Amino acid sequence: MRTICLYFQIHQPFRLKRYRFFNIGNDHYYYDDYMNESIMRKVADRSYLVANKVLRQIIKEYGTQFKVAFSISGIALDQFELYAPDVLESFQKLAKTGSVEFLAETYSHSLVALKDKNEFARQVDEHRQRIKHYFDMEPTVFRNTELVYSDTIGADVADMGFSAVLTEGAKHVLGWKSPNYMYCNALNPRLKVLLRNFRLSDDIAFRFSNQAWSEFPLTAEKFVTWLNKMDRKEETANIFIDYETFGEHQWLESGIFDFLKALPGAVFRNSKFTFATPSELVQHLQPISSISVPYPISWADEERDLTAWLGNDLQKDAFNRLYSLTEKVNRCTDLRIRKDWKYLQSSDHFYYMSTKFFSDGEIHAYFNPYESPYDAYINYMNVLSDFSIRLNALVPETNTDQEIVNLTKVIDEKQELIRKYEVELKRLRSSKAKITSVHTIKPSAKKAGKPAGGKKTLKRAKPGPVKKVTVKNVKKTSRVKKNK
Amino acid sequence: MIAVSNLTRNIIIEKYGINPDKVVTVHNAVEPLENRESLKREKSIEDKIVTFLGRVTLQKGPEYFVEAAHLVLQKMKNVRFVMAGSGDMLKHIIHRVSALRMGDRFHFTGFLKGEDVFTMYSLSDVYVMPSVSEPFGISPLEAMQSNVPVIISRQSGVSEILEHAIKIDFWDIHAMADAIYGILQYDGLSSMLRSNVKEEVDNLKWENAAMKVKEVYNAVL
Numbered sequence: 001m002r003t004i005c006l007y008f009q010i011h012q013p014f015r016l017k018r019y020r021f022f023n024i025g026n027d028h029y030y031y032d033d034y035m036n037e038s039i040m041r042k043v044a045d046r047s048y049l050v051a052n053k054v055l056r057q058i059i060k061e062y063g064t065q066f067k068v069a070f071s072i073s074g075i076a077l078d079q080f081e082l083y084a085p086d087v088l089e090s091f092q093k094l095a096k097t098g099s100v101e102f103l104a105e106t107y108s109h110s111l112v113a114l115k116d117k118n119e120f121a122r123q124v125d126e127h128r129q130r131i132k133h134y135f136d137m138e139p140t141v142f143r144n145t146e147l148v149y150s151d152t153i154g155a156d157v158a159d160m161g162f163s164a165v166l167t168e169g170a171k172h173v174l175g176w177k178s179p180n181y182m183y184c185n186a187l188n189p190r191l192k193v194l195l196r197n198f199r200l201s202d203d204i205a206f207r208f209s210n211q212a213w214s215e216f217p218l219t220a221e222k223f224v225t226w227l228n229k230m231d232r233k234e235e236t237a238n239i240f241i242d243y244e245t246f247g248e249h250q251w252l253e254s255g256i257f258d259f260l261k262a263l264p265g266a267v268f269r270n271s272k273f274t275f276a277t278p279s280e281l282v283q284h285l286q287p288i289s290s291i292s293v294p295y296p297i298s299w300a301d302e303e304r305d306l307t308a309w310l311g312n313d314l315q316k317d318a319f320n321r322l323y324s325l326t327e328k329v330n331r332c333t334d335l336r337i338r339k340d341w342k343y344l345q346s347s348d349h350f351y352y353m354s355t356k357f358f359s360d361g362e363i364h365a366y367f368n369p370y371e372s373p374y375d376a377y378i379n380y381m382n383v384l385s386d387f388s389i390r391l392n393a394l395v396p397e398t399n400t401d402q403e404i405v406n407l408t409k410v411i412d413e414k415q416e417l418i419r420k421y422e423v424e425l426k427r428l429r430s431s432k433a434k435i436t437s438v439h440t441i442k443p444s445a446k447k448a449g450k451p452a453g454g455k456k457t458l459k460r461a462k463p464g465p466v467k468k469v470t471v472k473n474v475k476k477t478s479r480v481k482k483n484k
Numbered sequence: 485m486i487a488v489s490n491l492t493r494n495i496i497i498e499k500y501g502i503n504p505d506k507v508v509t510v511h512n513a514v515e516p517l518e519n520r521e522s523l524k525r526e527k528s529i530e531d532k533i534v535t536f537l538g539r540v541t542l543q544k545g546p547e548y549f550v551e552a553a554h555l556v557l558q559k560m561k562n563v564r565f566v567m568a569g570s571g572d573m574l575k576h577i578i579h580r581v582s583a584l585r586m587g588d589r590f591h592f593t594g595f596l597k598g599e600d601v602f603t604m605y606s607l608s609d610v611y612v613m614p615s616v617s618e619p620f621g622i623s624p625l626e627a628m629q630s631n632v633p634v635i636i637s638r639q640s641g642v643s644e645i646l647e648h649a650i651k652i653d654f655w656d657i658h659a660m661a662d663a664i665y666g667i668l669q670y671d672g673l674s675s676m677l678r679s680n681v682k683e684e685v686d687n688l689k690w691e692n693a694a695m696k697v698k699e700v701y702n703a704v705l
Binding site for chain 2: 022312313315321355377378381
């Protein structure tokens with residue numbers, strides 16, 4: 001059985017507004033709502049909704065014979081909820097068809113995997129919960145931001161319990177090997193690695209409407225003949241592309257939607273290929289060998305490395321500055337801080353600072369709100385300065401001292417409680433002793449009965465208010481902790 | 485007809501009604517600097533220095549530099565501003581500086597010449613050229629030869645050829661202040677600019693400009 005594995009990536013960042021240094025300390029809202037909303041709305045109308053409609057038609061016709069996988073970043077989901085609930089709804093409809101699988105990634109579409117294992121796991125977990133919440137599915141396959149992958153990242157992903165990971169079939173990693181098989185991680189062979197066939201993927205994603213391309217125009221039939229030309233033993237063609245390819249990178253007028261519509265029919269008619277999702281590949285295929293990726297790769301640019309995000313001093317400085325805050329943010333429970341922390345991590349912010357922009361302009365300029373990488377850097381650093389000021393206010397610098405203060409406060413309060421209880425206990429004991437003494441001296445019961453009864457009600461009534469007091473105290477301490 | 489920038493070329497075409505085919509742009513270059521090391525001087529103060537160097541006239545936009553300085557000083561203290569040069573607006577500028585009560589942070593050197601100019605560059609952390617209108621503007625290139633990051637107005641011819649410079653509109657004092665603050669405050673930016681400006685300016689050679697002029701000449705013959 002030979003398969004096509006279609007996988008689409010969806011992400012939109014929260015772009016920052018023009019944030020001057022005068023805003024630092026005064027203005028704590030960082031996002032350009034107008035731009036974010038208008039871009040999301042535009043892409044939703046031109047791409048997501050139209051493509052989803054096409055997919056629904058395909059699934060209506062071919063049922064579960066047709067399979068497709070999506071990865072939607074947590075930030076994109078947030079934006080759907082804010083600006084395009086209709087898109088979210090249409091994905092939910094797709095999810096119910098049984099032909100669609102959702103993959104896990106980092107919530108923020110971040111590059112945290114390169115920096116901090118714990119924070120990485122936390123973000124992936126948060127994204128997993130999101131997917132469960134919206135689509136009622138538990139992702140078992142992982143894809144990292146921009147398909148960034150290395151042996152160690154793979155090992156971390158395996159530790160999180162995923163069965164497979166998607167990455168780029170980069171030439172310098174594969175050498176003579178083919179991307180059309182399933183591989184496994186070099187450190188933990190239980191994690192399978194699916195590699196993107198960049199030639200077939202880019203034929204659709206980049207070259208489709210290029211009239212200077214020798215294969216222009218590309219039809220579904222022609223594409224299937226290429227699939228048929230694959231070596232007989234090769235098992236899968238992994239087509240991993242941005243979902244915005246449909247309608248946004250390649251316009252409606254280029255016929256990209258007709259191509260998508262015609263592809264399943266052409267595949268079923270003219271070839272023995274079937275469609276499969278990544279998790280199905282994991283079940284059906286055997287890994288052919290392990291693949292060693294000592295240095296991180298990605299699907300970006302000609303080099304397939306990290307230089308688009310972490311290539312120059314601007315990017316490295318901003319990236320390190322951001323993640324130097326990790327520990328502090330983890331000790332902070334403020335909801336707005338947590339949210340900004342997520343949004344500031346989007347890899348896009350670093351992408352805008354790329355100086356490859358000068359030579360490799362076209363793709364880097366896409367939806368880029370800045371005029372130059374320097375502009376992007378200054379703006380981001382201003383925002384980050386304000387963010388760390390807020391963070392420092394909530395989480396004091398000398399944190400061990402603060403911790404000790406907090407703990408001693410808690411201990412003091414507990415001690416106060418214990419003292420109270422002890423008093424209470426003494427009183428109860430003495431009253432109990434009185435009751436028993438009343439019981440032993442029966443003859444005087446009538447006279448002594450009344451005060452004893454009074455004590456009894458007191459005894460029952462007391463625990464109530466005491467408990468309430470403790471609850472209040474506990475609440476107070478926790479509130480104090482939060483504020484600090 | 486040869487113009488030193490597209491800015492000038494457009495003016496020639498629009499204001500003088502010359503046929504566009506007859507006007508060619510050949511950008512200026514800068515003379516490479518010999519024995520630069522000897523001109524370097526150790527900074528005697530720890531504060532950062534932001535420099536404006538040129539004629540203090542309306543065309544050079546000195547008042548925008550003053551307003552931007554005022555904004556920057558509201559946010560950071562360890563910075564000094566230097567206005568090097570003289571001109572008909574100097575008195576007005578000095579009045580403005582004193583009115584803004586920043587005389588202790590804003591200095592005037594008067595007209596500089598010869599080696600003093602390069603010494604001034606070597607002491608600077610940022611060079612600002614806020615010109616209102618500048619056919620070309622060679623001074624940022626000289627600053628870049630001394631490894632100084634530059635902020636230039638978009639209304640200058642030199643902004644057409646520079647990549648590793650921060651470009652702003654001369655009237656946008658907020659953008660100017662923000663750029664100054666960014667370079668002084670964020671190490672990544674200044675180190676990135678410092679490592680690139682020298683190389684960029686060294687590639688702007690008079691030989692290349694001369695070659696272009698020769699091409700134009702040959703085409704006319």
